[in-house]
Amino acid sequence: MKNAALKIALFTLGVSVIWILFEHLMGWNTTNHEIGQYSRMMPMILFWIMLVVCIWYVRRGHGNSLTFKEGFQSGLVMTLIYCLGFTIVIILYQQFLNPEYYQTLKEFTMQQLQSKGASQSEIDSAMKKLKMEAGGTVWSYLWLFISFSLFGIGITAIASTILMRKPKTV
Secondary structure (H helix, E strand, C coil): HHHHHHHHHHHHHHHHHHHHHHHHHHHHCCCCCCHHHHHCHHHHHHHHHHHHHHHHHHHHHHCEECHHHHHHHHHHHHHHHHHHHHHHHHHHHHHCCCCHHHHHHHHHHHHHHHHHCHHHHHHHHHHHHHHHHHHCHHHHHHHHHHHHHHHHHHHHHHHHHCCEEECCCC
């Protein structure tokens, strides 16, 4: 059922792209990071939900039976396709559509930290973490791919275990 994993991964990626464009048009990643800090989680949550749907769909396609291996393979295929596509979308978004993203997010984060009265070491740590996660560097994009993939693999393993069913004997 690798075909199902491919279809679901591409569908999920398409919805994520539409959401990212919607966020951009609403200004949530440009001028209104107060909302954007929460709305940016939607593609990740959607991905996790669709991973479980993918594995369930594979089980349904096998006559309501599923081995761990079948579930894990389909989830792994979906994870790798989605994460690679999502990383490419984020690269294109940050490089061409919103090149000021990191700078505006950095300013927003700095304002939040200063309003909380954070110490200089806390500010330095937060800025280092922000650069690693959203800095627009090769390393930040690699981190995005790896972290999304690891979470996807973990959810795949859990969902494959929960959704396992042995075939009914006649």
